[in-house]
Amino acid sequence: PLHLARRAVLLFARPNAGRTLGTLAGALAVAMASASEPLLLKAFVDRLTAAAGAPHSAAAAGVMGGVALFVSVLGARLVGAAWVTTSTWRVKLGFEYQMRSRVAAKLSVLSPLTQSEIGTGGLRYAIDASAPQTAGAFTDVAFRVAPILTYVGIATWGMTRLHAPIAVAVLCLVPIPALVAVSTARHQSRRDRMHQAFWTRFWSWYGEVMQGMGTVRAFARERAEERAFTRRMRWAFAAIQRGVAVDARSTLAAGLTELTARALVLAWGGSLVVRGELTVGTLVAFLGYIGGVFTPVQQLVDLYPTVRKASVALDAVFAVLDADEEAPDLPGAVPAPRLSGRVRFERVSFGYRADRRAIDALDVTIEPGQTVALVGPSGSGKSTVLRLLQRIHHPTHGRVLLDGHDLRALEVASVRRQFGVVLQEVVLFNASVAANIAYARPSATRAEVVAAAAAAGAHDFIMALPGGYETGVGEGGRALSGGQRQRIAIARAFLVDPAVLILDEATAALDPVSEQLVQRSLRTLREGRTTLIVAHRLNTVRDADRILVLLDVP
Structure with missing residues (x-):
């Protein structure tokens, strides 16, 4: 759609406007040089023919002059084309960079509901495949359409000047490839959208299979998933092959049309040359223009399928860019001051769906330094309370206050930097132990990282690793045990020196020995900090100052 194309140009192409205009000017100059070549070749051949009976020195001088002019124009065109190619790639990569950057920035603030609706495959398509498709379409349109029209205009003028009847006959054949392409356009558009939807679903499914490989193996479903993979691949490749067949027919029609034009010029022009009504140079120029016009x-x-695929890609990109954010800053939001940790839920209600509330009129105050445990059956809203405090969601009704400030009036990043969060499923990145601890505060010194690890009870086992703090933890932290990963997460929270600590089932997946070690670290971390704990085990919450029981909202 045109409105999406306009938005894409304004968002992604404007930062490179100067280079884009320069590249377009270069492409136009190359097109004009290319259009002049058949006329130069005509002049050279006619001069060569006329010089057949002239003195040798005069003929040689004329030939060398024609060659020099032709080589100069052709050489300038080649140099210009090389520069245009290089500059086009710079514009394309700049466009792609702008697109990927904006999509990546939006992905980090999408609401969980939006992420689930778009799906992993859709998000991957938006940031991966969509960018090169759209950038390629932009540069093709920007740097081909005007130069092509310029070339065709000059070629039409040149052929008409050379021999108008032959020019008219040739130009009548030119629209045929376009008409064939238009006749298949609807089928191709439907095919492209079907492919995009298929790959979106496919990668979402395959990502689930890879993440759940343990479950797949536990139920001996490896071969079944392999068969499902190959079955879907066969369907996709068969659909692609059918599309290729349609495209091949369009290409064949274009090739046969050009062949017809060449045969027409050779037959008609050749007969005129024999009768002396047309020069050999004119016939050569016509043959040059035929390839130059039809190509x-x-x-x-060929731009049409490129633009069509880019249109599908833009739908995916703007589906992400226009999606709701998790809980955006309100206009006029200010950075949070250093917090003491007083938390107030003021008659807070929230629902993931309009017809059902997960939290209904929660009204509670937590004083600085208090430890409050949230208990209740699954689905009663315990984790939702923590998400509201982290401002992953805005309350439907009521307010969440931090030190008396409405949470919505504070910049969310400045609030979260004062929170320490330890979850049941610890996320570690494929980097060193030190880098994973410092992820909470990248500016931390090595001494601060070590001090945080020591406070979390992790220093000793880290030093026992082959590389100490520089040991890689592997993808997802697989090189460490569950208890070790949890203590790395606690060290990360220590490094932040948080005013508010959030523990969501932080020890639920640990064995008794590991749980005891982690609990000891957590008790140290909780000292003097406002702490909210979600847990099911009694030994996890028995040290809490208060226990809040949440029930299912009817």
Whole structure:
């Protein structure tokens, strides 16, 4: 759609406007040089023919002059084309960079509901495949359409000047490839959208299979998933092959049309040359223009599927860019001051769906330094309370206050930097132990990282690793045990020196020995900090100052 194309140009192409205009000017100059070549070749051949009976020295001088002019124009065109190619890639990569950057920035603030609706495959498509498709379409349109039209205009003028009847006959054949392409356009658009939807679903499914490989193996479903993979691949490749067949027929029609034009010029022009009504140079120029006219027109026709695929890609990109954020800053939001940790839920209600509330009129105050445990059956809203405090969601009704400040009036990043969060499923990145601890505060010194690890009870086992703090933890932290990963997460929270500590089932997946070690670290971390704990085990919450029981909202 045109409105999406306009938005894409304004968002992604404007930062490179100067280079884009320069590249377009270069492409136009190359097109004009290319259009002049058949006329130069005509002049050279006619001069060569006329010089057949002239003195040798005069003929040689004329030939060398024609060669020098032709080589100069051709050489300038080649140099210009090389520069245009290089500059086009710079514009394309700049466009792609702008697109990927904006999509990546939006992905980090999408609401969980939006992420689940778009799906992993859709998010991957938006940031991966969509960017090169759209950037390629932009540069093709920007740097091909005007130069092609310029070339065709000059070529039409030149052929008409050379021999108008032959020019008219040739130009009548030029639209045929475009008409063939238009006749298949609807089928191709439907095919492209079907492919995009298929790959979106496919990668979402395959990502689930890879993440759940343990479950797949536990139930001996490896071969079944392999068969499902190959079955879907066969369907996709068969659909692609059918599309290729349609495209091949369009290409064949264009090739046969050009062949017809060449045969027409050779037959008609050749007979005129024999009768002396047309020069050999004119016939050569006509043959040069035929390839020059039909090839650019075919390039214009080929732009259609490129633009069509880019249109599908833009739908995916703007589905992400226009999606709701998790809980955006309100206009006029200010950075949070250093917090003491007083938390107030003021008659807070929230629902993931309009017809059902997960939290209904929660009204509670937590004083600085208090430890409050949230208990209740699954689905009663315990984790939702923590998400509201982290401002992953805005309350439907009521307010969440921090030190008396409405949470919505504070910049969310400045609030979260004062929170320490330890979850049941610890996320570690494929980097060193030190880098994972410092992820909470990248500016931390090595001494601060070590001090945080020592406070979390992790220093001794870290030093026992082969590389100490520089040991890689593997993808997802797989090189460490569950208890070790949890203590790395606690060290990360220590490094932040948080005013508010959030523990969501932080020890639920640990064995008794590991749980005891982690609990000891958590008790140290909780000292003097406001702490909210979600847990099911009694030994996890028995040290809490208060226990809040949440029940299912009817």
